[in-house]
Amino acid sequence: MMRRVFSLLPAVLLSLLCVVAKAQALDESGATVDAGVPLRIQIRKTIPLARGTAVEGFLVSPVYVRERLVLPEGTRVTGTVQDFAPIAFKTRLQARLDGDLTPLHEPIVHFQLLDLDGKEIAIDAVATVSTAQPIRFTTAQKSPSLMKQASGYVRGQINDTKDAVFGPGRSDRALQLLFSQLPYHPQRIWSGTRFVADLSRPLVIPMPAAVSPELSSSTIGPEGISVTARLADRLSSETARKGDTVHAIVTVPVFDDAKHLILAEGDSLDGTVLQSKHSRSFGRNGQLRFVFQTLKPLNREAKPVSAVISGVDGSKSDNLSIDNEGGVKASADKNRFLAPALLGVLAVAGHDRDRDGNGLGRQTVAANGFGVVARIVALTVNDRNVATGFGAYAFAKSIYFRFLSQGHPVEFPKNTQVELKVISRQ
Secondary structure: OHHHHHHHHHHHHHHHHHHHHHHHHHHHOEEEEOOOOEEEEEEOOOEEOOOOOEEEEEEOOOEEEOOEEEEOOOOEEEEEEEEEEEOOHHHHHHHHHOOOOOOOEEEEEEEEEEEEOOEEEEEEEEEEEEOOEEEEOOEOOOOOOHHHHHHHHHHHHHHHHHHHHHOOOHHHHHHHHHHHHOOOOOOEEOOOOEEEEEEOOOEEEEOOOOOOOOEOOOOOOOOOEEEEEEEOOOEEOOOOOOOOEEEEEEOOOEEOOOOOEEEOOOOEEEEEEEEEEOOEOOOEOOEEEEEEEEEEOOOOOOEEEEEEEEEEEEOHHHOEEEOOOOOEEEOOOOOOOHHHHHHHHHHHHOOOOOOOOOOHHHHHHHOOOOHHHHHHHHHHHOOHHHHHHHHHHHHHHHHHHHHHOOOOOOEEOOOOEEEEEEEEOO
């Protein structure tokens, strides 16, 4: 009996070793995030803008590999400021005209580590600043009356003032206000700044193996599905032409009610530009219309669909809006007429006298066209013509940038995140 037990012992040990080896293989397997996939990062602490400055941020969008979540929102990422990039010409010009002579730059950050469940993983991702914010498009409505615009403007100013005084981050906002009035100031990477960091090489995330979910056998219904994707290439109303192809890559998997997989990360959509109108002088803004007609699940048959934009990451300053067919345009400034009118009133106020007889208060308020320099000059000289001159300068700037200069283009950088409403055409 004992001889039989000892004869079986090697086989038992071999089986146990195989089980252990298989378990280790499962633990050591991982998911690979392809090179070029963007990491959307936001910093939470204001830091100086200088080469070598340490940067700490957190993911604001999760990262998936096919149907699996590999990097959750809130994952900590660290790196350093590697270099500087010049800001856009129009932004630099407006700063100069406002009396800001600081050589403005934007940081280029090299992110090198991420912290996943207490384990540091090396990454290689170079990031640039993104001014885009999630915007849900709504159908353009009839412009309100001038009186409603004025009341809305006043309410907005009151709310902004409350937020600046009582809201979180008020010290940063106070410092930003001070810097905006100075002719030369240090530069900061402000808390809340967002970066888009493209992976320079594939990133392997250690994860246990998992069973792939079943594929959905149902078709996309007439009510459609919402799909989060990113544009594979830059798209602009300044360069796009009718008939140009548009590609998007799914970034978040989509499941049906039974948890069966409809779309996975990496599936793609192909579309076409239907209309493109570039921005022109006299404040005429650009327009762009494109749709997606083909859905290409990986390793599955392509499907005809109709997909239009329902939301996008865009700059609020461009006042983007969408019509019911997915056409995107940059709308005019909501305060296009009100702001110049108020500046004109302030310019005229510089010629009026205050109750004390010298007009000093109104002259100081009217001298708002060149930051704190104008106010100091108005206080020092106490000449109504000087104050009115600064006020007229501010009024002229407002007229130029709102009515005479080049309008806003519709710009979608590469990897712009979009929300699509996808409906089957079968």
